[in-house]
Amino acid sequence: MTLLPILVLAVGTFGFRIAGPLLSERLQLSERVQGLMSMATIAMLAALVATSTLIVQGGFAGWARPAGVFVGALLAWRRLPFIAVVVAAAVTAAGLRLLGVP
Amino acid sequence: MxxxxxxxxxxxxxxxxxxxxxxxxxxxxxxxxxxxxxxxxxxxxxxxxxxxxxxxxxxxxxxxxxxxxxxxxxxxxxxxxxxxxxxxxxxxxxxxxxxxxxxxxxxxxxxxxxxxxxxxxxxxxxxxxxxxxxxxxxxxxxxxxxxxxxxxxxxxxxxxAAFPASMLALLLPSLLPPKEEDASEGVRLKATKGRRVALVGALIALAATPLLPVGVPVLLSILAVGVALR
Structure with missing residues (x-):
């Protein structure tokens, strides 16, 4: 990896990041469309949760990771503090791996 | 602050x-x-x-x-x-x-x-x-x-496992109906819509993952907004 591809990736990424705020200003989005944009964010974050839970490099991630996320989800649903959710998910996955679960 | x-x-x-x-x-x-x-x-x-x-x-x-x-x-x-x-x-x-x-x-x-x-x-x-x-x-x-x-x-x-779990925990307030009894009908409706959109978005991304390059399935999940249009 040399300097040029890194710079192209950086500039392109920043382009995506700044385009959203600029577009939403230029387009003067109505309240309804803004509501739909936050629905789109919910859809994308849910998609990230699903794919980053189940998939690694195009294949199944193994059972330890989804099990950890499931335990975290259970605690989050019971409205336990955020930090408990994150720690429980990590400890579950790490513990299962210690026991030999992939 | x-x-x-x-x-x-x-x-x-x-x-x-x-x-x-x-x-x-x-x-x-x-x-x-x-x-x-x-x-x-x-x-x-x-x-x-x-x-x-x-x-x-x-x-x-x-x-x-x-x-x-x-x-x-x-x-x-x-x-x-x-x-x-x-x-x-x-x-x-x-x-x-x-x-x-x-x-x-x-x-x-x-x-x-x-x-x-x-x-x-x-x-x-x-x-x-x-x-x-x-x-x-x-x-x-x-x-x-x-x-x-x-x-x-x-x-x-x-x-x-911590990354998806933390993202999910941050999503939940948009998905779960608020605890307060006096929460308005609008807030409840929004949470119901949020749940549908999240579920469909996750399914779209998972279904598209074997077929499309990394990154595209998450973009495609935006289509799930369609279920909130009604």
Whole structure:
């Protein structure tokens, strides 16, 4: 990896990041469309949760990771503090791996 | 910053810590792939997108051309465009804050902003999360670059499960009906719609994953907004 591809990736990424705020200003989005944009964010974050839970490099991630996320989800649903959710998910996955679960 | 309370700092701190450890593993990978520590740090400062950095460096290390690696990284980062439309209000209108805020746009800062209800708290959560992650991620990369492969295996610590779990915990306030009895009908309806959109979005991304390059399935999940239109 040399300097040029890194710079192209950086500039392109920043382009995506700044385009959203600029577009939403230029387009003067109505309240309804803004509501739909936050629905789109919910859809994308849910998609990230699903794919980053189940998939690694195009294949199944193994059972330890989804099990950890499931335990975290259970605690989050019971409205336990955020930090408990994150720690429980990590400890579950790490513990299962210690026991030999992939 | 009256909107920053101890609980927010603690929650953001946990996510930043996890991100720092993942940064350590990126630093180690980048150095193993032939980058100098400083080049790895430079990349992390100017790109500041973990997933895309792993994909780009990993692809080049595996023999792909830099053009293909950059393309894959950009595809993965295209989701920041719709993210930016959703958090435009949080970034404000002033150019210096808008430019800096755009650079701090990552999944975590967007999710933390989404999880707050009042505009002031949204702003506080976004900036605190973006800032702390930026510091933790780049510190991690330097540590990993220096220490090499011996430290920081995120999987051994279960941190690969911490990322989706934290994103899910931040999503839940938008999905669960509020506890308060007096919550308005509108708020309840929004949560119901949110649940449908989240479920369909997750299914779209999972179904598309075997067929399409990394990054595209998450973009496609936007189509799930269709179920909220009625």
């Amino acid at each position: 009256g909107n920053v309370d101890r609980a927010l700092v603690r929650d953001v701190g946990a996510v930043a810590l996890a991100s720092g450890v993942v940064g350590v593993s990126f630093g180690a990978l980048a150095v193993a792939a032939g980058l100098s520590v400083w080049m790895a740090l430079f990349m992390s400062v100017v790109v500041f997108a973990g997933g895309a950095q792993f994909v780009a460096v990993g692809m080049v290390a595996a023999g792909a051309t830099p053009v293909a690696a950059v393309f894959a990284g950009l595809l993965l980062n295209a989701r920041h465009l719709p993210f930016g439309m959703a958090v435009a209000d949080v970034l404000g209108k002033r150019w210096p804050t808008r430019l800096l805020g755009a650079h701090l746009m990552v999944d975590e800062s967007v999710a933390f902003a989404l999880a707050q209800r009042e505009p002031g708290r949204k702003r506080a959560a976004y900036w605190l999360c973006g800032g702390m992650l930026f510091v933790a991620w780049n510190l991690g990369v330097v540590v990993g670059g220096w220490a090499g492969r011996t430290v920081g295996n995120p999987e051994l610590l279960g941190l690969d």
